[in-house]
Structures are given as C-alpha cells and as structure tokens.
Amino acid sequence: MELQQHKNENGATPSPKKDLIQKVIGCFGKYQLYLCLVVFLVKFPVAFHQMAIIFLSPKVSYICASTNNETCPCSDPIYDTSVFKRTIIMEWDLICDRKWLTSFTQTLFQLGTLFGSVFFGMASDRFGRKNPLLVAVVIQVTMGITAAYVPDYWSFTFVRFLVGMSVGGTMVTSFVIVMEFVGAQYRDVISALYQVPFNLGHMLLPVFGYFCRDYSVFQLSISVPVIVLLSYVILVPETPRWLIAVNRTEEAITILERVAKINKRPTDAIRTDIEAFQASLEKNKLKKGTVLDLFRTPNLRKNLLAMSFNWLTCSYCFYGVSQYVGQLSGDVFINVAASASVTLLGTLLSIPLMKVIGRRTIVIVFSFVCAFCLLVLAVIPQGTGSVVCASIGVVASFIVFVVVYLYCTELFPTVVRNAAIGVSSMSARVGSMVAPFVISLEDVAVWLPPVCFALLPLIAGCVTFLLPETKGCEFMTTIEEGEQFGKKKTSKTKA
Structure with missing residues (x-):
C-alpha cells in the first residue's frame, strides 16, 4: 500500500496512485473529517500535561525567616504568594540543595513519555490501535487526578511518570489511527494539522494557570476534562488496515462499508476486493526489518543518526525554551500565551512550506533561525525583547518538529520505517x-541556558546537509533501495 506516482506526458505530477483502502473509502471525505476532529482532541491534554510544569513549579521568591534573606541552606522559607498561592516548590520546599528535584520530576515525566511511546507502540501492533488508546486515556484520567492529591514529592513524581506513559501512548496510537484512514496525498497536511490542538492546548494552559493558582487545583483542571475522551470507546473504530493485517477480515469489511456509505462511495465490490487484497498480502508479505538493519549499511546508518539528532534537538529546544519562557521576567501568563500563539502560526506556516520547499531546506533554515534567536536571547536583557526572541526560537524549533515527522517517514524504506521512527x-x-x-x-550564569539551547540546532542544521532531499521522491520498500537513496544526484521522482 505504498505511495507511487508516475509523471504524465506533459511532465506534470498527478495525484498519488490510491491503495485499495483509499479506493474503497476515499482519500478524505466526511468520515475522515469527523475522525480527525474527534481524535485530534487527544492532543489537548498532551499539551496540558507536557507543559504543565510551567505552572506546577513557576519561579517563586522566598526569604528565610531566620535570616530575612534569600539564602541557602534555608530550613524555614517564607514564600511570596502574591502570584501563586501554592506550587510544588512551596509544598515540598524544592529550594537550595533540593532545587534539582523540580527538574527531576519533569525529566521523569518525559522518561514516562518515552516508555509509553515504546510500550503502547508495540501494544498497538499486537492488540490493535483502539484498545491501547483507550487504556492510555484511562491511565491519563486516573493518574492525572491522583497527582492532585498525593501527599509527598516522590509519589507525585511517580504518578507524573505514569501520566507521561499515558501521554506517549495517546500520541502514538492516535496518530496511527488518523494516518491509516487518510489518503496518502493528504498525510503531509494532516500530520501538520494534527499538531494544531497541541498548540491550542498550550495556549489554553495560561488560562488554567491564571484561574487556578494552587498547583493541586491546576492539576485537577487539566486532568478532569480528559474524561471526555472515554467516549472513544463508542466514537473511534479500529482501523481496517490493522484488522486486515491480522486476518480479521469480516470486521474490516463491516467498518469499510460503513465508512464508504458515509463518504457516499460504492459498496458493492468491497467484500470481493478486500478478500482478494487479503490473499495478495499473504502471498507477497515482505520480510520485516529490525532496528539492527538500520545500522548494518553506511548510508542508512548515517541517515538514522542525523535524523535522530534532529529529533533530539527539536524536542530539546521546544520543551526547554517553552519552559524557559515561564522563567523570564514579566507576566508569566502573557509570556507563555504569546509563545504558544506564535507556535500555532508556525504549525500553520509549515503546511505551505512543505508543499513548496524541500524538507531538508526547511530543517536547515529553521534550525539556524532557532540557533540565532537563542544566541541573541543570551546577550540581551530580560524583557519584551527576550520574550520575542525566545518565542521565535520556539516556533522555529516547532516548525522543524512538524517537518521531521514527515521527513523521517519518507527517508526510510517500508521494512524499517517504523523502527526508524521509533529510534528517532x-x-x-x-x-x-x-x-x-x-x-x-x-x-550559574543567566546567559548559559540560551547558549546551551542554541548549540544543538546550530549543529543540527549543519548535520542536515548530510541528508538527501525527499520531496518528490517515491516511498522506498527494501533495505537495498534505502541504502542507495541519495547516493546519486538523480533520484527517483514521484510520479
């Protein structure tokens, strides 16, 4: 079911050749629109929990009762509660030699996201896309609410780790569900629009923070709405592609007939076509590759290492600088809202950019833009200018983030594509x-975080020169095709 195109006599590029699922239900109709609107909702709580640390542990002043000064060690701190009434810093005295615990709880959350991505990714291959998604939502609801009531730091951090696992699970499974219903020529646009609810959730976070100045109430406010997603048990179907892959053909046909009717597509030949397609899959099944196959040949190894470094850099800069914006002087609510707003613009900008400009060019240019803005941030005084620089850096890194999702998909052959995306x-x-x-x-030094954040996108932009361009190139299938891709100046073009 790979994307294939062939140029016509005039040299124009027609639409991609449809696979059978697209032929049956259409590339993008009423049902795909409905499914996107429903499944995209999962990205709101992803943003809430990923960025929650900004308002769970905002920068707060304190004085020691014994010295009437902000000194360390301090066993009897008195916190400034003029902005936030209660934070995890105040609750568990995460200052002085315990200050690192604030960063540690967010690091454990991200570790949970990593584990969740891997665990639920494997589960979705074995048990389907829908059931792991529902399990992840249940964990997110229960653990998110539990985090508001746990009595000590380590319990809070462990529960946040579980929330992180659920976030990783919902991201992986929801994206696959959408992509398996949408036609190939719409996937670049949908993969970008999939990030819009995350941006909107990020923009809403200061609203929750403004009205919920107690960390426990704030945690509840971002967790309770996730209960709505339990409706997925009724609203979201299993994907026909997975059902066909595991020989549950009757269930797949039932879903395809329902979707085809909604999209006003003919249903007469669905059963015959799907049964024939099932037989051809069994006959022509490709041998699956492994992560080790990505390292066995030099070109694939180079591409994987360069792509993985780009993913690391995007995440490092986006989450790091977004959190750093909350530490800058000025109104934390306005700063975070402004940063989140420009990120939304960046996501929308990435759509026409991917249509017109090559993936490689976008990654290089916006990596350098990100690095430049963060270097400027290191040398200018804190204020409006620093928020602007940080916001541009965030949006540049997020544009790269959106593009590398598609870039990685196109850069590796079918047999190792999922493995490459998993490593990245x-x-x-x-x-x-x-x-x-x-x-x-x-x-240590006020300028040090921006400089450290700037170094990686600077290196990533240079590293990306080693990668081939994939815009206008057909999907590869075998390891051999992947190894040869980009070695010659003339590459295969999409049709």
Whole structure:
C-alpha cells in the first residue's frame, strides 16, 4: 500500500496512485473529517500535561525567616504568594540543595513519555490501535487526578511518570489511527494539522494557570476534562488496515462499508476486493526489518543518526525554551500565551512550506533561525525583547518538529520505517529529559541556558546537509533501495 506516482506526458505530477483502502473509502471525505476532529482532541491534554510544569513549579521568591534573606541552606522559607498561592516548590520546599528535584520530576515525566511511546507502540501492533488508546486515556484520567492529591514529592513524581506513559501512548496510537484512514496525498497536511490542538492546548494552559493558582487545583483542571475522551470507546473504530493485517477480515469489511456509505462511495465490490487484497498480502508479505538493519549499511546508518539528532534537538529546544519562557521576567501568563500563539502560526506556516520547499531546506533554515534567536536571547536583557526572541526560537524549533515527522517517514524504506521512527522518537524524548536541567544552569550564569539551547540546532542544521532531499521522491520498500537513496544526484521522482 505504498505511495507511487508516475509523471504524465506533459511532465506534470498527478495525484498519488490510491491503495485499495483509499479506493474503497476515499482519500478524505466526511468520515475522515469527523475522525480527525474527534481524535485530534487527544492532543489537548498532551499539551496540558507536557507543559504543565510551567505552572506546577513557576519561579517563586522566598526569604528565610531566620535570616530575612534569600539564602541557602534555608530550613524555614517564607514564600511570596502574591502570584501563586501554592506550587510544588512551596509544598515540598524544592529550594537550595533540593532545587534539582523540580527538574527531576519533569525529566521523569518525559522518561514516562518515552516508555509509553515504546510500550503502547508495540501494544498497538499486537492488540490493535483502539484498545491501547483507550487504556492510555484511562491511565491519563486516573493518574492525572491522583497527582492532585498525593501527599509527598516522590509519589507525585511517580504518578507524573505514569501520566507521561499515558501521554506517549495517546500520541502514538492516535496518530496511527488518523494516518491509516487518510489518503496518502493528504498525510503531509494532516500530520501538520494534527499538531494544531497541541498548540491550542498550550495556549489554553495560561488560562488554567491564571484561574487556578494552587498547583493541586491546576492539576485537577487539566486532568478532569480528559474524561471526555472515554467516549472513544463508542466514537473511534479500529482501523481496517490493522484488522486486515491480522486476518480479521469480516470486521474490516463491516467498518469499510460503513465508512464508504458515509463518504457516499460504492459498496458493492468491497467484500470481493478486500478478500482478494487479503490473499495478495499473504502471498507477497515482505520480510520485516529490525532496528539492527538500520545500522548494518553506511548510508542508512548515517541517515538514522542525523535524523535522530534532529529529533533530539527539536524536542530539546521546544520543551526547554517553552519552559524557559515561564522563567523570564514579566507576566508569566502573557509570556507563555504569546509563545504558544506564535507556535500555532508556525504549525500553520509549515503546511505551505512543505508543499513548496524541500524538507531538508526547511530543517536547515529553521534550525539556524532557532540557533540565532537563542544566541541573541543570551546577550540581551530580560524583557519584551527576550520574550520575542525566545518565542521565535520556539516556533522555529516547532516548525522543524512538524517537518521531521514527515521527513523521517519518507527517508526510510517500508521494512524499517517504523523502527526508524521509533529510534528517532526515543531520541526526542532524551532531548526533552535533558532540557529541564539546562534551564537550571541559570543559577550559574543567566546567559548559559540560551547558549546551551542554541548549540544543538546550530549543529543540527549543519548535520542536515548530510541528508538527501525527499520531496518528490517515491516511498522506498527494501533495505537495498534505502541504502542507495541519495547516493546519486538523480533520484527517483514521484510520479
């Protein structure tokens, strides 16, 4: 079911050749629109929980009762509650020699996201896309609410780790569900629009923070709405592609007939076509590759390492600088809202950019833009200018984030594509785990965090010159095709 195209006599590029599922239900109709609107909702709580640390542990002033000064060690701190009434810093005295625990709880959350991505990714291959998604939603609801009531720091951190696992699970499974219903020529647009609810959730977070100045109430406010997603048990179907892959053909046909009717497509030949397609799959089944296959040949190995570094850099910069914006001087609610708003614009901008400009060019240009803005941030005084620079850096890194999803999909052949995306995604989680500790370097020197954040996109932009362009190139199938891709100046073009 790979994307194939062939140029016509005039040299124009027609639409991609449809696979059988697209032929049956259409590339994008009423049902796909409905499914996107429903499933995209899962990205709101992803943003809530991923970025919650900004308002769970905002920068807070304190004085020691014994010295009437902000000194360390301090066994009797008195906190400034003029903005936030209660934070995890105040609750468990995460200051002085315990200050690192603030970064540690976010790092454990991101580690949970990594584990969740891997665990639920494997579960979705074995048990289907829908059931793991529902399990992840249940964990997110129960653990998110539990986090508001746990009595000590370590319990809170462990529960947040479980929330992180659920976030990783919902991201992986929901994206696959949408992509398996949408036609190939719409996947670049949908993969970008899939990020819009995350941006909107990020924009809503300061609203929750503004009205919920107690961390426990704030945690409840971002967790309770997730209960709505339990309706997925009724609203979201299993994907026909997975059902066909595991020989549950009757269930697949039932779903395809229902979707085809909604999209006003003919249903007469669905059973015959799907049964014939099932037989051809069994006859022509490709041998699956493994992660090791990505390292066995030099070109694939180079592409994987370069792509993984780009994912690590995107996550490192986006989550790190987004959190850093909350530490800048000024109104934390306005700063975060402004940063989130421009990120939404960046997501929307990435759609026409991917249509017109090559993936490689976008990654290189916006990596350098991100690095430049963060270097400027290191040398200018804190204020409106610093928020603007940080926001541009965030949006540049997010544009790269949106593009590398598609870039990675196109860069590797079918037999190792999921493995490559899995390794890249794990690299991204490593970046987001390191980022909180980089922010804490502000205690050493104010300019140090922006410089550290700038170095990686600067290197990533240079590393991307090693990658081939994939825009206008057909999907590869075998390891041999993947190894040869990009070695010659003339590559295969999409039709």
